[in-house]
Amino acid sequence: MRCSLRHAGRVGTRFHPCRKFLSSSYLSTVQALSLPQELSSFEPDYRFSLQNPESTLLWLRRWMQECAKGGNLVEAFSTLRLMEPSVLDYNALLHCYLKSGRASLDELVRIFEGMKRFGPHPNVWTFNTLYNGLWKMGYLEDACYILEEMCTYKLSPSFAALDRLVKKSVRLSSYELAFRVLELMLKFDYLPSLPVLNTLISGLIKGGKIPEAYNIYSVLMNKGLIPNVYTYNAILFGLCKSGQSYTALSLFCRLRKKGFCHNVYSYTSLILGFCKEGLWEEAYRVLEQMHCEGYMPSVVTYTIIIKFLCKNKKIDDALGLFKTVGKVGCRPDLTLYNVLLHALCCCNRMSDARELVHTMQDEGLLPDHFTHSALAAGLLKAGYIRSCQNLLHKIFSGSDLVDVVTWNIYFHSLCCAGKAREALTMISNMVEKGFIPSTVTYNTILKGFCQEENIDEALEILDHFPWGETGPDLISFNTVLSAACKQRDSSIIRRVLYRMDFQGVKLDVVSMTCLVYYFCKSGKFVECFKLIEHMISDGHKPTIVTYNAILDSLCKKGLLTDAYRLFQEFKNMGVSPDTSSYNILIHASVKKADYLSVKSLFVNMCKQGLVPDAITFSSLTYGLCKECNVSTALHLEEQMLEHGVIPSISYYNTTMDAMFRMGKLWDVFLILLKMEIEGIEPNGISFKIFNRALAKGGKKQYPKAMKILDILLSKEGASFW
Template sequence: MANGRGCWTVGIGILFQRGHFWKQKVEKQGIDSHEFNYIELQHRMQNYALSSCIGKALETLNFMKNVPGKPTVYDYNALIHCYLKSKDVLLEELVKVYVGMKRFGPLPNALTFNTLFNGMLLFGNLKDALFIAEEMLTSGFVPSFSSLSKLLKKSLESGSLVDSLRVLDFMLEFDYSPTDPTSNLLITRLCKAGMICEAYFVFSVLLSKGYFCGAYGYNPILWALCKANQSYIALTLFCLLKKKGFVHNVCSYTALVYGFSRERLWEEAFCCLKEMEAAGCKPNAITYTTVVKFLCDDGQIEEALGLLDKMQKEGCDPDLVIYNIILRELCHQNRIVEIGELVQVIDQKGFSPNLFTHAALAGGMLKGGRIGIAHKLLVDVFSSGCSVDVAIYNIFFNILCCLNRSKEALFFMRSMMEIGLRPNNVSYNTILNGFCEEHLIDEALELFDRFEWAANGPDLVSFNTILSAACKQGNSSMIRRVLYRMEYEGVKFNIISTTCLIQYFCYSWEDFRVLEAIGIHDLTVIGWKLFLPTEEARSIVSTTYDGQSSTKSWNVVYTG
């Protein structure tokens, strides 16, 4: 911020000199000190401060020393207050004023601290606001609950969790308990940031101080533990809280159901469902959808359909989300009869198919090998003018590439861009792989080199796709081209890249030493078996390879 429209800044040491210095200056200029009316100086000082002229305001304040007993701490407070109301505020200048008051007097009072604190808070300088609060305590004053509560809220809004924890710790020194919304927000933010231990510490400290934390306070911790594959720890906390008299809600139980289902611990997951019902807590659509989703991911479609039936018998109406999940898995398993029946149910329920429905059907059919049906389905979707997104287009690109129509897929990608949808790397890599499968290497290279890629350009999948095609064709110049670009862009090999090169060198009988370029110690058993030409050598690899053998020892195997 500007420094007060050309006003000069006076050094802090000079500004706070004793009054006799200014008295000598006044006498030297031939001005009678009695002419300095205190009220007039007050107004002048405040006007300077309101105009952002902090230097001249301090100079005027020092002229008050010609008046016995002046300036008082209230004059300094008025200066701080007026300066904070000005347009151009430099908070560093206020810190200098505060330091000067501590050093030369008058000592700050409670109003000084509160004015500075509120000013720092107003301008978002949270660290200095906390510093002022700590200084206030050191000077024998106690910050108010409302002040620290505001600081905690501001810290949370700024996303500074470390500062938020410092403020909370400071509040607890005075036995100030944050409000329910604030403490819940802090715990939730900590959990989302992966700071589960810190979140539990906050919860346990508040609990130990007699502060009642409801389910909204600890549910985020249960969810964070379950999402981190620590469902048994979450269950331990759940049982501990239950013994302490806490009444869990549907969200608490659903967290455990989610965690155990995610880890495929089905016995524990269904046990939690039974316990939930026994406790009089009725599972909702989210609870059922959670289990059905993971059952379908695990290929257990019969169990998922059984749970769907139970859900309806319990009076919990399924929504389109759960139908889409089941529909997708039915497509994966080629359950055509059940697919037709479920589509009829969706229609009878009055649900209109959405993006996820189309993606579930088309993606499921594609994965199940029914490419023609998937193609017709999406062609009908495009023809009907339904709203589609990049995910739908990516499935369509995959379908076209499976039908050896990669050029058509590229045409549709350009059309997609014309209507404002931006392709992602999945879009590019799908078509790139299609070109390679059709041996359209020139088109693949043009897409790889010249098209406008999303994010940071081709990724490792893109490089591996081109590298694999080049290796299969034995095109050494293309291989070198890809390797040079990988090195230039800092893209590192993975097992797929390495295996492609090993296959190429096997077919071309290149010298064994070329492996040094791709990191000989990173090869797996499969990689070595692909490279070594004899069954005897491969047998040696299977029985002796430990991942740490030297180049020399492998040369012995190769030449022996």
């Protein structure tokens, strides 16, 4: 670790008035030492003869100290002028002044700078006196500066002084200052106590300074400090949290070889890291190792695994693991139920969600507002707007203590239903009754207006919302900017960018990706790539979303060769194609009837470990049906289910359309029956397909069959109409 010395010119607060007063402090000192007249309040004690200079000097020192104790520095300095002061006299003055309870930081700066410039030069007692006084006054940064200055005089701060300062810094969560003090301690080979070190490392990790925390740990281990489990658990957690799971595993193994004991939290940290990076085999191996070594995984351990399984759409695996939790003697808590419940709702597995709620209640766990919020948010994400609102209405009617998060879900549901204006009116009425909206509340309304393509109103709302101290954030501006870019409204784009510049809000990767999308949609590919170059030079690494926007535009403009060339360059650009990248090229290749490329892309996609989604299968179904290969399209359903994709109404509409064109009405009838069994209702497109078949003479050719299909469609679509 670099144990750098921090001089006065590099310090930024409080004693840093040393910089501020550098040009004037010595003048103040000179003025105090060179008063043009005798002290008006100084009355010499004639018991001391001028012929007895030692007695007079003793009396002057006592008087100077009394003045300093009273906080009267002018009087103290005037008395000091009458003697030939030594560094001990200055030390006594500082000590008494600090004891007065009226000490001023600025005055302390002036005295200290005066001593440095004109003498007598500070000694070890000067530094210790100033340090102790500043430490007691709570000026920790300035106390640290004094100790650093002490080093420039080739004096060594005591361990006690540094230890007190680092402890107080850690206690006040001033981790950067504690890090500075620790650097100073290491310069003199002082080692902090384990409780202080553990708190410092935890604080740095919470603040995202994981490399610094690991660096401190490594240096201290090399200097002979013996850590405890709390020390290295914090490091393991920090490394795993920052995507360095294998580094954490290496540290874990080294510690075990050295004889250090691990606990449940050590293993849980590794599981967190591996799950976060999608390394499931390693995560399960660690879980198995816990059991083998006699460590019982906690409910937190299982919650982490299940949470990341759900995040990666491995719902069945999550449910399977959940069922084993109780069997191994670990009782699931409400948090675990809420995580799983939210995931089930988001994946439209409502029957499983209902069963889970019943299980939770059977276990004696009562749903809390997180449960309700998870359920409502899941219903909304799955597209069940009405069900979401009905649930929230029950929550509102049953409790007056509904938090802003739950209300935000309700406002979002209104916006999803095209009722952004109603949501805005409701918020205004609630604010009058004491409701305090969050920034998320206002951003939800902004998004609602943008989805309804009322961008002018959204920008007006952005300007007139009572945002409070936080003000509109980057998400607020990006919401309006994204909508303006999609509509290619250059006027609104300029207004948003001007407002961001005025507010001092800098564009991020999302903002620039929106602009890339705008240039692509406008066919301005030269400007688009110039913006990409600017992003990179400005330190913003374009994401796969950025490149997918370009890829999509190239395909839609018919520039498929250029799109493939860009796709091949992804690795050189430091990004990996995702499922969306493959979907864009598969869809474009299907439209070009380039089925050889489609097959190659699909195989390559699976080799890369990417999971095909509903859009992938929708494109494949469209291509097969376009070639009248309906039987193969129907076999795709098995593959969809294998990949956890539930066939949607879009899939059935595509196959039905092909069947109508081929005159396979019996197959259409079977598809409609299957849809009814699966609970999938026909939508507007379904009826358009049927009406088109009627218009093309289907009713004359197959009158009875078309009548049956009409009855069946009308029955299934009753709720639609």
